[in-house]
Amino acid sequence: MGSRSVNGGATSAAAVDKGVDFANYFCTYGFLYHQKEMLSDRVRMDAYYNSIFENKHHFEGKTVLDVGTGSGILAIWSAQAGARKVYAVEATKMAEHARELVKANNLQDVVEVIEGSMEDVTLPEQVDVIISEWMGYFLLRESMLDSVIFARERWLKPSGVMYPSHARMWMAPIRSGLVDQKMNDYEDAMNDWYGFVNETESCYGVDMRVLTKQFSEEQRKYYLKTSMWNNLHPNQVIGTPVIIKEIDCSTATINDILTVRASISSSITAENTRLCGFAGWFDVHFRGSHENPAQQEIELTTAPNEDFGTHWGQQVFLLHPPTVIRSITSAICKQVLHRMKLHPPTFSQCLQKCATFEFPCMLPRPMRIYW
Numbered sequence: 001m002g003s004r005s006v007n008g009g010a011t012s013a014a015a016v017d018k019g020v021d022f023a024n025y026f027c028t029y030g031f032l033y034h035q036k037e038m039l040s041d042r043v044r045m046d047a048y049y050n051s052i053f054e055n056k057h058h059f060e061g062k063t064v065l066d067v068g069t070g071s072g073i074l075a076i077w078s079a080q081a082g083a084r085k086v087y088a089v090e091a092t093k094m095a096e097h098a099r100e101l102v103k104a105n106n107l108q109d110v111v112e113v114i115e116g117s118m119e120d121v122t123l124p125e126q127v128d129v130i131i132s133e134w135m136g137y138f139l140l141r142e143s144m145l146d147s148v149i150f151a152r153e154r155w156l157k158p159s160g161v162m163y164p165s166h167a168r169m170w171m172a173p174i175r176s177g178l179v180d181q182k183m184n185d186y187e188d189a190m191n192d193w194y195g196f197v198n199e200t201e202s203c204y205g206v207d208m209r210v211l212t213k214q215f216s217e218e219q220r221k222y223y224l225k226t227s228m229w230n231n232l233h234p235n236q237v238i239g240t241p242v243i244i245k246e247i248d249c250s251t252a253t254i255n256d257i258l259t260v261r262a263s264i265s266s267s268i269t270a271e272n273t274r275l276c277g278f279a280g281w282f283d284v285h286f287r288g289s290h291e292n293p294a295q296q297e298i299e300l301t302t303a304p305n306e307d308f309g310t311h312w313g314q315q316v317f318l319l320h321p322p323t324v325i326r327s328i329t330s331a332i333c334k335q336v337l338h339r340m341k342l343h344p345p346t347f348s349q350c351l352q353k354c355a356t357f358e359f360p361c362m363l364p365r366p367m368r369i370y371w
Ligand SMILES: C[S@@+](CC[C@H](N)C(=O)[O-])C[C@H]1O[C@@H](n2cnc3c(N)ncnc32)[C@H](O)[C@@H]1O
Pocket: 026, 029, 030, 038, 039, 067, 068, 069, 070, 071, 072, 073, 074, 089, 090, 091, 092, 094, 116, 117, 118, 119, 132, 133, 134, 135, 144, 147
């Protein structure tokens, strides 16, 4: 996580400096193919569509701010649901396409597309609703929640409503063939290195063996200790999912989302399998606010699902080596022994201390989470 800085200087809320790859992040969103990928995610689209049109009372005659409008889809729906005025802020040139789309749908009198970073723009008024699709992989990876928090602090009326209103991160033990694949990849990389060392010595007279340990560590980090995107089948989840983070979008601060640290305790529910690691995913809810609740609460979940996967998939953290599970009790104990290098812990210790992950949030691409 980079250091934080205040952009614009007009407010007390601090903007997050997302580092040198920030330009790349915005570059991706400037392409229609990328917006199309999000617009084709039926689970995502249905959730936002239903959250707006099944809760029209939040929109009718109201002012709305769409943070990161992209193609303009959420701003257009807000206007169609009866908003009086929608400010649609977009940092990239996609703003031009959004403006065209708004006009083509005859909503230019309601939706005002503003090209600029949320942290820099000035609106003429405070708004009743902030809507945004800010979620990254495993919720906070590449997420723009910091910009949404910034917008909330600056532009949401005290009585205003956040769309979505709540978010949660989940983790669960899994089985996965990826654990073998990644070990094979690592071994291939090392075999290639040994060939390279021999060749360098015979062709060029330099002995590279002294760097073997460092190369191995580098490759282990890349292949074995890096989380990855995966679309899991529900039957790969072999234990009870647990919540590792809950965010109330109406009150969360940037400090609350800088890192996620959780000790998780999950019961293994499958037998005769392998504990290969953990999967992480998220859900968000559209509940309105305490004073102004939703008429229909809507959930958007990215949990493993046979029929309704999302472009977010799940984030997989593999354990090397995996643990063979014969019976449920021994599985948990063995795994804890392996991870914690303790002398036989008591069973309750096992249940409480299965694994600890630290998850640095909001880092730019490429998407890698080390643990
Ligand atoms: C995940 S996309 C969502 C696009 C659109 N709202 C949708 O639901 O299809 C996020 C968009 O927010 C924009 N964005 C991210 N951070 C921003 C910021 N600080 N200010 C303005 N736009 C931002 C990105 O360029 C991108 O187009």
